[in-house]
Amino acid sequence: MSREFVKELLIKHKTAEALDAGQKLGHPRQDMAAQHKPHLDQLRTVVAQLGPAQLAATLAELSPEDVPLVWGLVPHKMADAVLDEVDAQLREVLEQQHRSYSLNAFELADGRLKQVAISSSQDLNRVKPIWVDLVDPTRTDREWIGHHFGLEIPDPDDLTDLEASARFYVEENGQIHLHSDFLLDREGDSRNIPVAFILHGDILFSVRSEELPVFRLQRLRARTQKGYVTDGTDMLLDLYAADAEYSADSLEDCYTALGEVGKQVLNETMTDAEAAQALAAIAEQEDLNGRIRRNVLDTRRALTFLVRRKLLSAPQLEDAQQILRDIESLDGHTAFLFDKINFLMDAVVGFVNVNQNRVIYRLTVLSVIFMPLNVLAGIGGMSEFSMMTKNIPWPLSYGIFTVSMFVVAWLTYVILRLYEQHASRKKPS
Known part of the structure; x- marks a missing residue:
């Protein structure tokens, strides 16, 4: 029944797309198009409720043009289980679609970083990458890449379970493993995303669960600036340097946000509702500042490990020491922000106490006024x-x-x- 419902929703969705195309050409039936648009959300809900075997059977019955749409709605955690259920021919199609956005390989061309589309082993055989970046890969993708390059790619979901002492190490075959946290600063949703790095020869492998601004920035710089990187180690150091810059930018945003809160707090009066909003804003900035401090601390540990194990060349060592100096300067800023946050928090709490004292004072005045009246009422x-x-x-x-x-x-x-x-x-x- 669910499979038939999926097919029915697909028909309705394609009908809605056709109607939307008609709107762009001046088609008058706009109300019908708007009526069919929610079918894609319904389809996503139904797909999430199906089991791996049911999804595999549903994908096998769909037409080739409908398979990518439904496969794109499958939750990532179910992708490996669904791939285990489908036949070899369909699995290859689904894996290629997933790799089109989860796997990015980069090689040097005229001193600049060039992205290469990878969808099969033949594509990897034709390139000599210095950086292989995997974003939320499936188990099949990790096994395929690991088998091709002769290493084991970790699961991004397991990176948070590592002990602190096991995050930086060198294997007997010379592979360098680093597990670092990178800051993701979004309004109302700031968090640290774990990233696994593997230096295998001159190739850097990075594995993470979602896209990060630092990685987008580095790809842009390496594409536009000639001689920006020369090997995987350079790429790793530049990613850590960009992470420190991103943390500094987030600190500036934190300064600005606290400045706005400070203007409100330093007014002569503040209502309880305004105090609640100020406390919420201060708490958000305190959380962000703590994440920034943890992020730069983790970056410092990774760089210190590379320096202490003598894994860097002389120019790379100088770059690493410069990044460490930048991080040291950020520590003072985070400490200052913590002091500012505590001051603003105390000021807001002081306003709340003043407001409460005013209420208590009014009640006290009323009680004093009515005290002689109570005596007279008793006499009366x-x-x-x-x-x-x-x-x-x-x-x-x-x-x-x-x-x-x-x-x-x-x-x-x-x-x-x-x-x-x-x-x-x-x-x-």
Whole structure:
């Protein structure tokens, strides 16, 4: 039933695409196109609910033009299980589609980095890469690349389970393994992404679970600047240098955000709602600053490992030491930001306390005003009061009594105001 539903949704989705194309040509049936657009979301939900065997059977029954669409909706964690279920011919098609965006190989051409499209072993045999970058690869992709180059590619999902002492090491065959965290700074979603590096000969292999701005930046620089890198080790050092630059940029953004919060905090007044917003903004920047500090610390450990094990040439050693000096300067900035965050946090909490004190003060004033009234009300309810006013009509007696209570309350309020004014004049200016 689910397979038939998938086919039905595919038909509806293709119909919606045809209607959208008709809109671009001035087709009048715009409402029908808008009605069919949600079918792709429904298809994604159905695909996520199917098991690997059902997905494999569904893919086998689809037409060649529909297979890429459905395969692109399969959750990554299920990809390996689905590939194990399909036949060899379909597996090759699915693997090639996945490699088109998960595998990037780069070689030097006229001193510049050049990306090479890789979809089969024949493509790898024709190139001499200095950098092989894998983004969220499947198990099949890792085994295929590892078999071709003679090494074992780790699973990105397992990188967070490594002990700190096992993140940097050199194997007996000379392979250098480094597992580092790279900062991903997005608004409202900042986190550290683990990346595995393997230096095998002059080739750098990098494995991670998602795309990172640092890697995009380095690819752009190496493509446009001649002689920017010469081998995999240069590429590794430049990635660490770009990570330090990215951390510095994130610190500048943190400065700016805290500056905006500071302007709000240093106002004379702040409501509780504004204080809550300021606390949320400060907490977000504190989290980002902590991630930056952890990121540069991890980069420093990786570079220190390369320097201590004497794995760098003289020019590369100089570059590594310069990156370490840049990281050392960032440590002072993160420490300053932590102090600023603590100050702003204390200031916001102080405003919250002031607001609470104002509320308590109002309640205190009310209690002081009503204190003599309670005494008078108690007297008015006594039998002696009725005896003293027995010759006076009770509406008149209790009316005079009520007016007297208001007069006493007003006099109490005036006395409190005069006391406040006297106390304020005695304060030093």
